Amino acid sequence: MTAPKAIPATHTLPDRVDVIIVGGGLAGCAAALAAAEAGASVLQLEKLAATGGSTVLSAGLSAFAGTAEQEAQGIDDSVDLLRRDILETGLQLSDPALVEVYCREQLPTYQWLKGHGVSYGTVHAASGQTVPRSHPTDTRRMLDLLLASSAALGVQLATGVTVERLEREDPDNGRVTGVRVSVGGETVRIRAGAVVLATGGFSQNPELLARFAPQMERAVRGGGAGSTGDGLLMAWQLGAGVIDTPHIKGTYGVYPHAVDAEKGTGVLAVYKGAIAVNADGTRFVDESLPYKVLGDASLRQAGGFTYQVFDAAIMGRSDDEVPIYDLAARERDGLLVKADTLAELAQRLDVPVAEFQATVERYNAACRGDRADDFGRSHLSGGVGVPQPIEQAPFFAHASTAVVLATYCGLTVTPGLEVLDVFGEPIGGLFAAGELIGGFHGGGYMTGTSIGKAGIFGRLAGTAAARLAPAAARA
Missing domain, CATH: 3.90.700.10 (Succinate dehydrogenase/fumarate reductase flavoprotein, catalytic domain)
Structure with missing residues (x-):
């Protein structure tokens, strides 16, 4: 496995690509690879010096049903049971259409990930699961495998690049046409046929947490250092809808005092x-x-x-x-x-x-x-x-x-991962995946659906963006 080399901050970024992916966690890496596999030219941007985001800080559990690992352990699971558990854990507040996409695409995504070298260990039972379906994996290795496959297909990865704003045809309306970034102290505009936001949540943004989750005032703050709500704010500026903010919750089990031995999960x-x-x-x-x-x-x-x-x-x-x-x-x-x-x-x-x-x-x-x-x-x-x-x-x-650790709320999206505005209309050229989107978890959270959702919806968003890009270029 050859890890991809990121474009140095001093390197000239391309003026235009088919698809821009914003974010370097699992959702972003899955989206970049899927878009490249669909034939698009892809630029993946990560504001930190290294990829990983909250993905590499997680327990690395993905919720899949009907896998080879479950069969080997004699675990009887099904898509119907998976669907029921997600909806019940979400207190019946999840968007049924998004849950259906997860259930329909979870096995194809599991097979896709394994096809790129991802392996899973012993399946475990965990929160919200009526049968064991938490599939553990080494998240850093998983991302490196996806990044290596992306690099082989020509995906350009630029780290240390902050996306400041989304660009659109018309300041008041119109489709998204690219991004404005800050790199090396300079502002650069990059055009694209489609943009996928995969920037994570806002667990590291005190102002947004105070606004949306004052009940978490005494909770420890975790998640990736880059989880400051950038994608949420950029899409919000364009009129994007936001959902599930009342259901932000903390994860039980972390040590309450600041000590070096606490790993955060x-x-x-x-x-x-x-x-x-x-x-x-x-x-x-x-x-x-x-x-x-x-x-x-x-x-x-x-x-x-x-x-x-x-x-x-x-x-x-x-x-x-x-x-x-x-x-x-x-x-x-x-x-x-x-x-x-x-x-x-x-x-x-x-x-x-x-x-x-x-x-x-x-x-x-x-x-x-x-x-x-x-x-x-x-x-x-x-x-x-x-x-x-x-x-x-x-x-x-x-x-x-x-x-x-994560906020599990965010942008409203269609089942095709297009971002919707506050009136329920798609914002042309803009997709989102991973922790950034809302509507899926509803009022609760089943273990493994965060990593699972990042891989599944990231893959689908990248594929959809790649299909849109050529048409956007001709428009």
Whole structure:
């Protein structure tokens, strides 16, 4: 695999190409490659010095149904079940047309990615999934594979180039005709038959977060350094619609204090059997719920953080292939509190000992079937796994809060990934994909649909933009 060489900032950028891709995460890389495969000349622009975006900071899980990996593990999944899970996790607020595109194109995209060398490990169950369908992969390697394939097809990649504005035929109306960029202190205009925005969300933009998600004030801010809402603002200037902003949520499981060992994605011991307790030493939620819901519940507790509590048996389920399940790494990094007894653990956490012990015993009794669970928990995650008592020493606790890793809202788009204005009309020549778009997740989030969506919709947006470009050039 030969990694593509980015155009240096001092290099003269082309005056015109068929398709411009803005962004260097999975959505952008998939769009660039798909557009090139469709025969277009492509320029991919990334404002940071390197590609990756939030993609390379994620757990690397893609939600696919009906794969070879699932078949090898004896997992019975289907498109119908995938569709149902996405809609139910989204509280029936997702755009059914976008969900249908995801479901229809997920296997072809999975096969397309594997055709470019992407490989997947052991499939896991996670938030919102009634059967295991989280396919892990090395995201940095995945992007490098796509970038290498793009380079072989002539895609030009320019890093360190900031796109400042979208250009259009008429200041008040008309189709998008290119971009205005800043490179080396100079402003350059580049024309194109179509533009694909894949600039990510705005988890690193305090002003936009305060405007759209004041409920996340106590959450940790994560996501890629470039996730500042550039694409959202540029499209917004052209009248683009925006959707799903009320549903911005944080992801549960991140360490609440600033330490070098925190990698940003956190750990979900609750999905391996842990319980979550607050500063009073008591549970406050059904831990099998989607981790976005758990994040909201944790932020509402005193101090805005809680503890994931588990035992040696759950520690034995640690999985170093998936960062959010790598409990052993958390112990090595010094992020776990460890004790030989529950009483000692409570003392070390500074929570009431009696209440904490009673909480664990009530949970254990429910696991044994002696009583009903206080919060109705019947599975480990979604509809998968059976809760087991927390009783094998040593015992562990992981301080946890919510982190805004991604915003999962954004531009309104058609099923063909054309950006729509506030009146529901397409903005000619403008497409979008990845975290930047709204409408798909609705009121919740199923694990794996962010990376999955980036690959699926990025591929489709690139192909659609390439088809439009020749017609735009003749217009």
